[in-house]
Amino acid sequence: MSIDRGFLFRAIAIIAVLVYALLGSYTIKPGNAYIQEWTIDVETKNIDSDSTEGISTEDWIPFRVEDSFGFVNADGRLLENSSIEWNIALGTSTYCNYTKQGSELVIKDPIRNYLYPLSVEGYPVERGGDYFVLSNDLTGVSAFSASGEFFFSKEFPSIITSLNASGDTVGIGLLSGKVELFNKDGSYQAGIRPETSRINVVYGSALSSANQKVAIVHGIDPQFLSLYQLDGTDFQLLNQVEISDPKRSQTKTAFSENGEYLLWETATEVQVMSTEDPIESFSLPLAGSLVDFEFSLKLGAIYLLEEEQEATVLSIYSEDGRQYSKEKFSGRPQWLSQAEGNLYIGTGSLLRKVTSERFSK
Amino acid sequence: MKNVISLLAFSLFFYSAISTLYSFEWPVDDPQIGSTFGSQAGESYIKGIEIFSSAEAVSPIEAGELVLRSSEYAKGIHDLPSPMGNLAVLQHERGIQSIYGHLGSPVKEDVPFYNITEQLGTIGSSGTIKAELVYLQIIDSEVNRYVNPLLSLPSIGDNSEPQLKEVTLSSAVDSFPLEGTTSVPQGSYRLSINTFDESSAGGTVHRMAPYSIKVYINGEAKDSLSFESLTVRDWNLVPTAPPALEAAELYSGPWEFQLGKVNLQPGEAAIEVFVNDFSGNEAVRTYRIEVLSN
Helix, strand or coil: CCCCHHHHHHHHHHHHHHHHHHHHCCEECHHHCCEEEEEEECCCCCCCCCCCCCCCHHHCEEEEECCEEEEECCCCCEEEEEECCCEEEECCCCEEEECCCCCCCEEEECCCCEEEECCCCCEEEEECCEEEEECCCCCEEEEECCCCCEEEEEECCCCEEEEEEECCEEEEEECCCCEEEEECCCCEEEEECCCCCCEEEEEEEEEECCCCEEEEEEEECCEEEEEEEEECCEEEEEEEEEECCCCCECCCEEECCCCCEEEEECCCEEEEEECCCCCCEEEEECCCEEEEEEEECCCCEEEEEEEECCEEEEEEEECCCCEEEEEEECCCEEEEEEECCEEEEEECCEEEEEECCEECC | CHHHHHHHHHHHHHHHHHHHCCCCCCCCCCEEEEECCCCEECCEECCEEEEEECCCEECCCCCEEEEEEECCCCCCCCCCCCCCCEEEEEECHHHEEEEEEEECCCCCCCCCEECCCCCCEEEECCCCCCCCEEEEEEEECCCCEEECHHHCCCCCCCCCCCEEEEEEEECCCCEEECCCEEEEECEEEEEEEEEEEEEEECCEEEEECCCEEEEEECCEEEEEEECCEEEEECCEEEECCCCCCCHHHHEEECCEEEEEEEEECCEEEEEEEEEECCCCCEEEEEEEEEEECC
């Protein structure tokens, strides 16, 4: 039995179009990009005495709003709420609430009601599930697990300008223009010094354990974003992009969860680049002061949280840079995070859960 | 005689070094020092100086280019908080960087260059401190060292010598605080020196590390310490000058410096200790020791 080849090609083409229409074109439409599920006023809402019953550790979602922080679950039950002393290093289910003096640091686990005092002073940050305490003069760092286990302490001949942790790797960016990479146990992995500019300073860095990549924003005249592939103690430059509107301050830099996208801040915009195909890059304009950004793999969307005239602006873009939505809220922006594809936004004393829906075209 | 010649040579070097390095200006008028380079800070050293002033304005120590500015407060997930509060870093010639911490407000974003007469900011209490001051740190980025700012700033009037409180010889079994003449059994001893410099700044008396300590035994140079610069060895800060000890090794207590071991043989011995501050003031003590045979 013979099949007409023309018919076969037409059939395959029709099936391909149908498959694309049903699956490939699923996307967020502008009207469905911002769906507010709930809002709670953390200042007035009380914690129910039985609020944590039946809620597993994985369901705790951290948040911060003006003057306070805590944990909620996806349904908006307030599980923990405390006042911020001076600032807070917030993990997925632990925190270190610290004073301006950065003394008597304690990691708290509110689920098990455990306290883990730290033996050092300074300002803590949470990165990749661990805590890192920056020394008072920003020239050293001490690393601890979320249960207070001491990993290592390092001092540098220059001040620290960026700090990241992903998987087993910790990256420390320095004023000297170098990023030092360590394993979590403190053993040395590699040092990357781009040295491409008149003045070499690291302004931002990011690590992706998903695809072993390191991104560094560095230098003055010119300033670059350099993307490296890590292979144990070796590294290779994959791509270098000149930044036309550089900043001379800390620059937010982050990979998407799977490492396939890279976001970095400049003075006037957020740049987005595919790490697999650097030609796929675009920029998102900033109208105000960027507080944070997130890349949602589940929804294929990019979220920018900005402050504009003491109000909050949330801009939502597709993963190829089309703007879906721009929402404005009263109150200053406080927090932006994602959990299970949902977005949690702190504005003033309010915490909002925001989601999006994918619809076919 | 030998030690006198050594001392003269050292003093000559010290003063000529200081006078030739007077290349920077104080960042504030009427500067008063609250902590010095080399003082102990937790497990490490202080790598700069805290400067109090009755004046508010902070200016660069030399004309320079702003290469980094940080704000006191950061709340985003991707942000790094600044224990140094509002911070500015200027790049100067010869790879020198000057860092100004705890400023009253963030440095302007749109001014890339500062002349020595321009105001960079104001003294403040941003970051981990309570008092109003500016913290000055100098980095020689060509050799990756923290350099003692007091070696390159004009001397401020200070006529009081450092406090030399106690010199002690310690063995595993006994400890001998030295006085005019002290009898000790022959053996090997750890030499510890309790000394500090003092200043009155911001309405408080501050204790600070001296600039140098030198020890002579029977006229021969034995141990010395000086805080000219600090560098990193195995990810820990050490003074670049020998004995290059980490702070936890050098400091056995508040202002208690461990300066190595002394072997004493039966007979008479003399230990001379010279402590210098950054203004060139010197405290000298001589101890006679009667070493007894076991």
